[in-house]
């Protein structure tokens with residue numbers, strides 16, 4: 743797994759815009775090289791603000807949205823269209839404004855599907871397995887970009903410290919009793935996250951600074967899930983100054999444009 747690079751931006755607004763530009767560039771590069779690309783979206787304030795920043799920039803048209811596979815790292819187990827669903831936020835911020843191929847927007851289904859949370863997780867795992875190719879060497883595709891927001895407790899996706907999902911070797915699990923409402927969620931697990939070519943953890947605000955410090959230290963991923971958020975090729979922590987405020991000196995290269 744890759745050692746995290748750290749990039750610090752002035753504030754949450756500049757961070758979202760900078761991550762948006764970075765996503766567009768990454769997707770254009772990958773599509774130029776491979777013809778198609780894949781991205782895993784996240785919920786949360788910065789995650790959704792980043793999608794809105796993509797929608798707001800003319801450079802978004804450089805991405806071939808028809809040749810992009812869109813996945814989610816986690817989802818709240820709520821009915822389609824519920825305003826608390828990460829999918830709802832992503833569609834309002836970006837997906838409804840670009841020409842995505844509906845067949846390549848892979849949502850984690852809620853209770854209106856008639857499935858339980860466990861069945862929905864299994865269905866998503868089957869969708870991931872169907873999209874995996876031999877060169878991925880596993881049950882999930884090698885995602886080109888895995889975006890992850892991070893909570894003040896260092897959770898990523900819906901992997902909360904000490905909870906059973908962190909011990910699970912399956913790629914997708916149902917989460918019950920989430921400390922962050924709503925209580926029932928669907929989440930990729932760390933093995934699925936670590937299959938990504940690149941993992942980008944995005945965080946803003948002083949309340950995340952302790953979690954950032956732990957996530958960049960030699961912490962164990964069960965107690966510090968963000969410490970397990972590592973890509974096979976590259977890991978980036980994309981932060982604002984407030985979230986970066988407790989990073990110990992000498993912890994690798996910190997770019998502060």
Ligand SMILES: O=C(O)[C@H](O)[C@@H](O)[C@H](O)[C@H](O)COP(=O)(O)O
Nearest residue numbers: 785786787788891892893898899
């Ligand atoms: O479903 C969710 O809630 C998100 O996927 C979650 O992992 C989020 O990204 C973090 O909690 C950070 O959220 P904030 O950026 O709003 O603090």
